[in-house]
Amino acid sequence: MKSSSRLSAVLHALMHMAAHRGPMTSEVLAQCMSTHPVVVRRTMSGLREAGLVTSTKGHNGGWSIACDMEKTTIRDIHEALGEPAVYAIANSNDAPQCLLEQAVNAALDDAMKEAEALLLARFQSLTLAQIAGDFTERLRQRHRHKDH
Amino acid sequence: MKSSSRLSAVLHALMHMAAHRGPMTSEVLAQCMSTHPVVVRRTMSGLREAGLVTSTKGHNGGWSIACDMEKTTIRDIHEALGEPAVYAIANSNDAPQCLLEQAVNAALDDAMKEAEALLLARFQSLTLAQIAGDFTERLRQRHRHKDH
DNA sequence: TTTCATGTAACTTTATCTATTACATGAAAT
């Protein structure tokens, strides 16, 4: 299976952008995420269309957050990315004639839809602000360790 | 994403085998599943090692079910296949230094592990016999329709 | 001993995600 890491990458970028005053260039974001600037633009374009970020050209240009961190959820990001497939498991035939295969698919689909619903619900209950909060918590923990 | 359809394919094959007297050859199974006999052998080998099926060579050889349909669950099959990755979503970096990325990964991992646990629990509660039962139910439904 | 069927390794094909190149567009600095 070849899995996508867009969601993870975009969230990381957003955290960066939130912690940064002023726009960040694709170049800088790409370096942090060890990827290519064009990949950043490409991935980010969905968020721009959804109005979650803005991009400006020219000097002092780059990417900025344009959404409320308290209200924007991971699910919003996931949707802005085009709701890529969640599962690496699929039916071998989506519209089988064979009743045996239909029974198999129904059983799998049932379980997978339920799990996907749970995942999306969890995504929906997680805001960008919460992740940012977790970050500052981790920062505190690290400093506490250093002090001892 | 390129998703795997092994689980679906294997379950279909098992249903076939359950509904069939005597061993079925990889060739026949492959035709039903519109794939290649070698793919069948390769995929099935995990189930054989787990003792869920047996294979015999030579004349009248082929694959037979060797497990209790009432007790064997989809999760057993999934494990016999080597527990392939469930998700098409992954972290872009599994052991990041960056605390921001750690916070992002923790949030995603959390949600995904919970959903995966639910999925595996559902898999565990679904036996081969239940799927076979669903099949006969579908068969009845179809015949009922024909009668009207 | 011939035929059938699995067992497995090696290789090819196909699909998809990521990376890169190339060039166009537009905004700020000079």
Next chain:
DNA sequence: ATTTCATGTAATAGATAAAGTTACATGAAA
């Protein structure tokens, strides 16, 4: 105005993983 910076996007190449195919070995039944 012109240069510089940065995005926007299409087109192409590379990397990875699943599925398909070929080839040959093993072993059992006819």
